[in-house]
Amino acid sequence: MDERVEINRRLWDERVPSHVASDFYDVDSFVAGRSTLAPFEVDEVGPVDGKRLCHLQCHFGLDTLTWARLGAETVGVDFSAPAIDAARQLAMRIDLADRASFVVSTVEDARATLDGDFDIVYVSWGALIWLPDLRRWAKAVASLLRSAGFLYLAEMHPYATALRWGEGYGGGSAAFFDEPDGTYADREAVFEHNASWEFSHGIGDVVTAVATAGLRIEWLHEWPSTTWNLNDDTMVRREDGMWSLPDSTVPLSYSLKATKP
Numbered sequence: 001m002d003e004r005v006e007i008n009r010r011l012w013d014e015r016v017p018s019h020v021a022s023d024f025y026d027v028d029s030f031v032a033g034r035s036t037l038a039p040f041e042v043d044e045v046g047p048v049d050g051k052r053l054c055h056l057q058c059h060f061g062l063d064t065l066t067w068a069r070l071g072a073e074t075v076g077v078d079f080s081a082p083a084i085d086a087a088r089q090l091a092m093r094i095d096l097a098d099r100a101s102f103v104v105s106t107v108e109d110a111r112a113t114l115d116g117d118f119d120i121v122y123v124s125w126g127a128l129i130w131l132p133d134l135r136r137w138a139k140a141v142a143s144l145l146r147s148a149g150f151l152y153l154a155e156m157h158p159y160a161t162a163l164r165w166g167e168g169y170g171g172g173s174a175a176f177f178d179e180p181d182g183t184y185a186d187r188e189a190v191f192e193h194n195a196s197w198e199f200s201h202g203i204g205d206v207v208t209a210v211a212t213a214g215l216r217i218e219w220l221h222e223w224p225s226t227t228w229n230l231n232d233d234t235m236v237r238r239e240d241g242m243w244s245l246p247d248s249t250v251p252l253s254y255s256l257k258a259t260k261p
Contacts, residue, residue, distance in 0.1 A: 004175065004197035005106070008130055009079050011196050012059075015183050016082040020060060024185035024228075027062075031094055035069075036062040038154060038227055039240045041124070044255055045152050048072035051119040054144050056107050057127040061087030061100070067122065068100040075118075076102040077110050107131065107140050117146035124154045125227055129161075129198045132175065134205055138213035145260040151215060153258075156226060157251040158202050164230045170202020184228075203254065215258035222251035 019025055030036060049071030055064040058076030060083045068074045068091075078084055087102040105113040121141045131137050141151050162169040179194045181187070203220070210217060225242035229235045230252070235243045244252065 002132055004132060005079070005130075007193075007195050008197055010193045011191075012080045013082050014191050014193050015185075015189075016060060016080065016086055018183060018189045018191075019185045020086050022185040025060075025062065027090070030062055030065075031090075036066045038242060038253075040221075040223065040255065041152075041154050042070070044221075044257065045120065045122075048120065052116070053120040053122055054110070054114065054118040055122045055124075056110065056141070057123065057130070058087065058102070059083050061090055061102060063122070063124060064102070065091060065094065065096055065100050068096045072099075072120070074100045075114060076100065077105050077107070077114070078102070079104065079106045108136050110140055111143040114144065117149065118144050119146065119149045121145055121149070121151045123151070126156060128153075128155055128201050128206070131201075132197075132199050134201050134209035135212060138209040138215070141210075142213040142215055142260060145215075147260060150218070150257055150259040151210065153206070153256045155206075155254060157222065157254050158200065160226070160230065160250060160252045162200070163250070164232065170200055170205045174200035176200070206256065210256070210258045215260055218257040218259055220254060220256045223253045223255070224249050224251060226252040 020027060048067055051072050053067050053072040053074045055074060055076045058064045058078050061076045064074045064076035064087065076087055081104050084102045084104045091097045091100045103113055121144050158169055176198050178196050178198065181194065182189045207217060225238065225244040227242060229243045235245055237243055
């Protein structure tokens, strides 16, 4: 494993209990039936009843289980064993263990780890910044899909994050080391492992990686909203739960669909 990815794995392992208990993830309301998907995700993916869906970088499984609630047979994949343990416990708690399974694996090893092909590979919200090599990621995605299956990606827009945090935009090799206190789910939490590596991938990097892997890009949509506040006092929360900048058309997120011929 890339040493930087191993550093990130230690960070994510330690944060699982804090995330599960946090108001940010609000597990209790999820157990009661709350969907964790952005409104446009359900519309764009379409009906999933009876389809097989692989969720890469699933953390402790809320989105994976939401898709299972909508009728998909889901497999969540994450490199953090504590996250996968928490996901399995949550699946049993809401009686979805028969429809949602969880596997410890890196993205690159997912094909060797998982059985069978998938109708949908789902990747979302804050996943790509933890991957040093998008071409290896896209190749792994393509290997998991059956013919006519598709990748659905919903992500933070790299242009917005570059403006917000002043880091580079894309280029494929831009990496940033950080040692932040707390976590986005609990700013006051204290951890032993704070070091992390993040990787900047522009829209062009994403599109090129997906196309190079042999997938046919159906569309790419840019959205002036995102699933959480980018630490900006000017952002407002909309009725649908998304966050936006008043009177702004700056893209804050994007979604992409790419099909395996």
